[in-house]
Amino acid sequence: MPAALPTSPARLTLWHAVLIPGAMVAVAQWAASSGTDMNLAARYFDVASGGFPVRDAWWAEQFVHKFCKNVLLLLWLGLMVAALAAPKVARLKPHRRTLWLTVAAMGLGPTLVTLLKDINTHVCPWDLKQFGGEAEFSARWWVSRAEAGRCFPGGHAAGGFSLIALFFGARLMGWPRAAWAALVLTLLVGGLFSQVRMMQGAHFLSHNLWSAAIDWWAAFAVFAPALFSAARTSR
Template sequence: MSKNFITPHVIFLLSSALFLLYLLPIAGNIDQALLSPYVNTTQGFLYKNFWWYDQFAHHDMKILQEFILLCILISVIASKYQIKFISLNNYHQYLQLLIFMLLSILTVSILKQNSIHSCPWYMIQSNQSTIHFFNPLGHGRCFPGGHASLGYAWIAGFFVFYQKDKKIACFYLVSGIILGTGMGYTQMMRGAHFLSHNLWTFWFTYAVNTFLYIFINNVLNHHICRKFYNHQ
């Protein structure tokens, strides 16, 4: 495992965590200011139940990605049993992709279920002229952003395919960032999450994938070295 690959990612995780902790506190002034265009004193969050954001960008996008993951799983199983018309040449890597993705999604889900931070739409308090967000703890179970984790999960492909094909790896990285950010931003517009919720989702996803990459490569290197010395 190359330290030249791992070191920048560890530095990125540490520096970005400090940035989020000190410059973008959860439900802080920046978070609240970014939601102000999507809320008013009479209707609350304007796009909370708007079809495009609620049905398509939230529900339908979730179903679509779950369907894609199911198709990959079926193809991996077909490859194992040599069913050619839906099999994958490098199915071991796609199995690894699924594992990485599911573990990152599961991590975010567990953190969210045990979180004390509330969704913005539970925190809003308004009168005739002003809007306030109060008590960032409230109902809880809203941090990090669960919906964005489905999009960011695709950055797993960067870590899975990096050693074999850097172009494919970068495609997964860019696609995951775009998809996760887009899905997270639509939830911000609905009042479901603050920006900090989604950025922490990206951070946890990236951290899980970095850890899994280090762990798997250490295990593989140890296994290869042991086989080599056993044949001496």
């Protein structure tokens, strides 16, 4: 991954629309096809009890799944309030466009993930027969909402990885250190959300990697026009 955003639209597109999300998708496909998804899920499944011990653990369900998700929602709402207030607040006014782009970028990825959940039959690990459920594995697409498995891609992971919008926002504002801090935060939060939901039996590794790829691609798509303009101006 480059130390700074490349200085041309072509390189920006290559890195952030192709290479990085493409690598995530490639690893996701490998995890699904190699049996890694199932092997990881099996590690978290307790045969004796017939379920995932962490599924109802307080720290996983109440803190990571619910409380932390609400913190992210509050952050997103805070950014929206800042964007709305920017015209009347001197310190925020110069950053109004970046604030709105960040709000849009942070919301687009999870929205796409939510829409995709409604059109495929992928189910969660805990729904499968081998993990205490009643469903057979299925990977059909373009099904009705009634047939949808509502599990692919990973919704909670999409929330965590949506913080990548802060990375692009900081780079656009010329704050490289803040950008790297945002990238680290994104990987930590997205990784934590992904790991906990896997331990609960809610998602496979591939589900979460797809969410990360979608978030990255969506955030770049939102910021691309502004980044292209900044790249041309810096020449």
